[in-house]
Amino acid sequence: MRTIVITVAMITLTLIVSGVQAKExxxxxxxxxxxxxxxxxxxxxxxLSGVxxxxxxxxxxxxxxxxxxxxxxAMGITEQTYNSSSKLKPAAVKQTYYEQCVRHELARR
Structure with missing residues (x-):
């Protein structure tokens, strides 16, 4: 039981810290x-539309x-997108790109 409480506390702290970092x-x-x-x-x-x-x-x-x-x-992003075999909807690609970009910028610090 104590391990679960500690794990939950660590996850909560991680989420709080990552939220603060995103604002930075x-x-x-x-x-x-x-x-x-x-x-x-x-x-x-x-x-996806065949262009x-x-x-x-x-x-x-x-x-x-x-x-x-x-x-x-923009050319590089477009080429990488076309080279990917992903069939995700554009909104999912947008969200994924944004999240990974933010994660990358924070990791550079």
Missing amino acids: LSKSHRFACTWGSDIAAGAQRSK SLYGARKQLQVRRFQQPWMRMT
Whole structure:
């Protein structure tokens, strides 16, 4: 019984700490993760609807981006999405990308 109480306490503490850490991400890191997750979801939507990787890349070429790094990053995210055999819905890809991006940023610290 004592082991269960200690385990529950450790899990609760871990969740609290991870929640605090997520709030510590800078505004620019949160923006980058949100933006990347939108790109990944769009790529998955295109992939599932039958658009070729060539077509998806062409769409990105004509799109306007706010920052110079965004175009090549979007190309990379799109290519990785197309190379994946995943059949997840775009919303699930978006959520997964965002969570992994946040986890990656926190791990870098």
